[in-house]
Amino acid sequence: MQKILFIIDKVELKYFEFNNLVTNFWLIKEFLDRGHEVFITISSNLSLKNKVPFAKCYGTFVENGDIFYNKEKLIDENINSFDLVMFRPDPPVDIDYINATYIFDFVNTKVINSPKAIRDFNEKLHSVLFSEFMTDTLVSSSIDEIEAFLKAKKQIVLKPLNRCFGSGVMFLYDGDPNTRTIINTLTNNQATLIMVQEFIPEVKNGDIRVLTLGNKILPYSIKKLPTKDDFKFNTHNDDFLVMSELTREQLNFFEPIAQKLCDMGIEMAGLDVINQKIIEVNVTSPCYFIKEINNLYNVHLHRELCDYLLTPSLLSV
Missing domain, CATH: 3.40.50.20 (Rossmann fold)
Structure with missing residues (x-):
């Protein structure tokens, strides 16, 4: 025991x-x-x-x-x-x-x-450690830098660095009349760093939660669909969560990330992915969508997680 x-x-x-x-x-x-x-x-x-x-x-x-x-x-x-x-x-x-x-x-x-x-490891900022897997990203509080990034990319997403569940995430397009107001609000008038990313149009089709366990990628993933009145997932119910099986190619593609996170001491993480691009790495209390994965894949994910967590070699560290 x-x-x-x-x-x-x-x-x-x-x-x-x-x-x-x-x-x-x-x-x-x-x-x-x-x-x-x-x-x-x-x-x-x-x-x-x-x-x-x-x-x-x-x-x-x-x-x-x-x-x-x-x-x-x-x-x-x-x-x-x-x-x-x-x-x-x-x-x-x-x-x-x-x-x-x-x-x-x-x-x-x-x-x-x-x-x-x-x-x-800041869930937003340190995602840039995997920049080869990410969309173009800027971390800054400068309104000039953010506006220049917006002008170059035409559409961007702005994110506070220390919140969760999509709180404070905003979309901006080049020419939006509220651009400066939104940037100043999120940066506390250029006093607070935020993450700015190139907008990925495929977000309308949802983002995929890819799960790590130790140095492996779990074979189960969930697609999180946006609601009609938002560009991002913000409602945790079955209507907005669907199966999204990972291919062997995708498992191999993301496995180096699991290995790097595990080496850092992060053995349970949730990668949010759109069109093979990581938009966020959740490491504090990542949701594993156990109910949905159990139902959709006919597995017992909670048992698999506990089997791993109780591995004698893991506990002896």
């Missing part, structure tokens, strides 16, 4: 029950069903006492097929007493998030994904 700690998001703690749209809940339930001890906490419950990392956490249990935790019993545990830690709070990666990652500089047990790697 293994002792496992999940650092989850505050919203997930508040509404803690099995929700088949949430990757963390699938993993927690599968670990519990296998007889392992699973504890949950949030970033603000972490502490460091004379170089010893602690987490105030709750024990979880399964009852009638659902997951629960004992709200009356908050225990203070040495993080090094766990066999595995799943570090999966949602963005924004703000100063509180960054400070939480420092606690894990004193942790000796296996942590997925490595908090140091997450701290060092």
Whole structure:
């Protein structure tokens, strides 16, 4: 029996029950069903006492097929007493998030994904490490540079660097009368760096979530379709999620990325891809679309993930 700690998001703690749209809940339930001890906490419950990392956490249990935790019993545990830690709070990666990652500089047990790697890898900015797989990209706060990029590319997408779920993502075309207003808003009047990418027209057909596990690309992927009133995916339901099987060529194409991420300490990631171009690399708490993949591919992805996470050689690191 293994002792496992999940650092989850505050919203997930508040509404803690099995929700088949949430990757963390699938993993927690599968670990519990296998007889392992699973504890949950949030970033603000972490502490460091004379170089010893602690987490105030709750024990979880399964009852009638659902997951629960004992709200009356908050225990203070040495993080090094766990066999595995799943570090999966949602963005924004703000100063509180960054400070939480420092606690894990004193942790000796296996942590997925490595908090140091997450701290060092901005999901938007560091995607440029794979520039050969990306559309043309600019990271800047300069209105002049962004306008020049817009003039050259004609259509662009602007993204804040530390948000998630498509929050703050904007589309601009050359000649848009609101260009300067939008750029100044997103850059806080040229004080905040943002990512700017050439617009890929094929986005209207959706983007594909390609999933990594260790140094491999999983053979299952999901196409995320945009809603009628938006150019990007923003509604997590079956109407906007369809099967998109990867070919052997595609698996081989993306596998070097999985290897590089794994070498950095990022063993679970979600690549968002349009027309063979990566638009984002999700590493903080990537959604694995387990419900949809299980249904569409007739597999048990949650079991495959837990099999990997419980590999003895992985836990011994």
